[in-house]
Amino acid sequence: GAVVSQHPSWVICKSGTSVKIECRSLDFQATTMFWYRQFPKQSLMLMATSNEGSKATYEQGVEKDKFLINHASLTLSTLTVTSAHPEDSSFYICSARAGVSEQYFGPGTRLTVT
Amino acid sequence: GENVEQHPSTLSVQEGDSAVIKCTYSDSASNYFPWYKQELGKRPQLIIDIRSNVGEKKDQRIAVTLNKTAKHFSLHITETQPEDSAVYFCAASISNDYKLSFGAGTTVTVRA
Numbered sequence: 001g002a003v004v005s006q007h008p009s010w011v012i013c014k015s016g017t018s019v020k021i022e023c024r025s026l027d028f029q030a031t032t033m034f035w036y037r038q039f040p041k042q043s044l045m046l047m048a049t050s051n052e053g054s055k056a057t058y059e060q061g062v063e064k065d066k067f068l069i070n071h072a073s074l075t076l077s078t079l080t081v082t083s084a085h086p087e088d089s090s091f092y093i094c095s096a097r098a099g100v101s102e103q104y105f106g107p108g109t110r111l112t113v114t
Numbered sequence: 115g116e117n118v119e120q121h122p123s124t125l126s127v128q129e130g131d132s133a134v135i136k137c138t139y140s141d142s143a144s145n146y147f148p149w150y151k152q153e154l155g156k157r158p159q160l161i162i163d164i165r166s167n168v169g170e171k172k173d174q175r176i177a178v179t180l181n182k183t184a185k186h187f188s189l190h191i192t193e194t195q196p197e198d199s200a201v202y203f204c205a206a207s208i209s210n211d212y213k214l215s216f217g218a219g220t221t222v223t224v225r226a
Contacts, residue, residue, distance in 0.1 A: 032212055034213070034214070042219075043203060043217065044158065044216045046213055046215075049212075049213060093157060097212055101148075101163075101207060101212060102148070102163065103160070103214060104160065105150075105157040105158045105159070106157060108155075108156075108157055110155075
């Protein structure tokens with residue numbers, strides 16, 4: 001149980017374009033999902049908390065107009081990187097809260113902006 | 115906000131030996147402490163967790179201890195195997211917002 005999927009697994013886009021990443025909880029309902037960014041050989045940095053049916057809460061320093069998050073249902077959250085630039089290239093990972101506190105992670109999306 | 119420090123950053127052990135990773139946290143309100151294992155290019159996988167009402171938890175070769183007074187917790191891996199080689203992250207969270215604050219990670223290498 002507690003399986004989280006993420007799509008796509010990798011994407012290459014041109015500078016200035018937008019990219020959408022989907023995060024799904026496959027076998028449970030997730031009222032809360034989280035989006036992280038991880039640069040090579042670094043830890044996971046929380047970008048935002050996504051609650052179903054409400055606006056996402058962004059961490060300090062994360063531009064909400066650049067990283068659009070939508071949590072339309074109890075099993076789906078999406079992250080859209082708008083007007084992507086090379087510095088946005090990173091590994092984006094979502095997680096979903098299952099149970100009281102446990103978070104289970106998606107497989108991640110490697111974004112490369114050229 | 116919560117600040118989690120993790121040591122050491124790298125750890126090399128001989129197969130069969132034990133590995134210990136230590137973390138400290140700053141917010142006394144934190145009450146949930148998971149440990150994740152991440153292999154290169156893969157997702158972090160929850161390997162064990164502990165809540166603040168428990169001092170120790172064990173699952174086969176893996177154990178976690180928590181000292182609330184000192185605000186530190188540790189991961190212990192016994193009888194290490196080559197497949198234990200990975201990056202391990204500790205984290206802490208407060209139950210009212212569930213946000214995880216991660217340590218910087220420990221790269222564990224088990225030498226055969």
